[in-house]
Amino acid sequence: MENIIEIEDLNLYYDQFHALKNINLDIPEKTVTAFIGPSGCGKSTLLRTLNRMNDMITGTRIEGSVKISGSGIYGKDVFVEELRKRVGMVFQQPNPFPKSIYDNIAYGPRLHGVKNKKKLDEIVEESLRQAALWEEVKDYQKRSALSLSGGQQQRLCIARALAVEPDILLMDEATSALDPISTLKIEELVQELKEKYTIVMVTHNMHQAARVSGRTVFFLNGEVVEADETNTLFSNPRDARTEDYISGRFG
Secondary structure, three states: OOEEEEEEEEEEEEOOEEEEEEEEEEEEOOOEEEEEOOOOOOHHHHHHHOOOHHHHOOOEEEEEEEEEOOEEOOOOOOOHHHHHHHEEEEOOOOOOOOOEHHHHHHHHHHHOOOOOHHHHHHHHHHHHHHOOOHHHHOOOOOOEHHHOOHHHHHHHHHHHHHOOOOOEEEEEOOOOOOOHHHHHHHHHHHHHHOOOOEEEEEOOOHHHHHHHOOEEEEEEOOEEEEEEEHHHHHHOOOOHHHHHHHOOOOO
């Protein structure tokens, strides 16, 4: 299995605070990789380094290397908008634009130069189908995206990310604000999407990590403590700190 993401000797600072410490991690393509660990341990910070969202935070300093498909993403010649097209992101709270359902999905393709109405129609339908939302909204595409339920809004945000054909989908606690039924729908969706996309998800829910991921990475105090196949990490962790966390002794 090819590694699509390669992280070497990564250190990240917010001003004087050392948020990520000597991270070395490979992430294979077309799998689901879960980041787990207590609050403030660095898992969301690392996720945001993969599409340079941390660039927006004043005082951020990064050392080391992050490569996607063999190319460094922190070079001066990297076009960040193009990177974010390849590396989509879904956030904790659903954040649809205050536009129609259709225009939410068409926004990215239009931004990247797709103007043909027929082509846009095809992209919108395909993206909504991939996000398991088409049957629910196909007759209401002109309706405001804000009229959808929370779970539908989150699937719309996934569809919006998929519309620009990314290689990687980042999910930052993407189900933590949702009810159990919506959470289950998104988990089922993730299982389908991994056939085509590399998915990296931050979750506080260890049961979710066990259910949906092929690999799990355990973070503590800004460091990667352990990374392994999910079944192995949960059933036979190598590090005592991992065992303490997954058995509920802290966190």
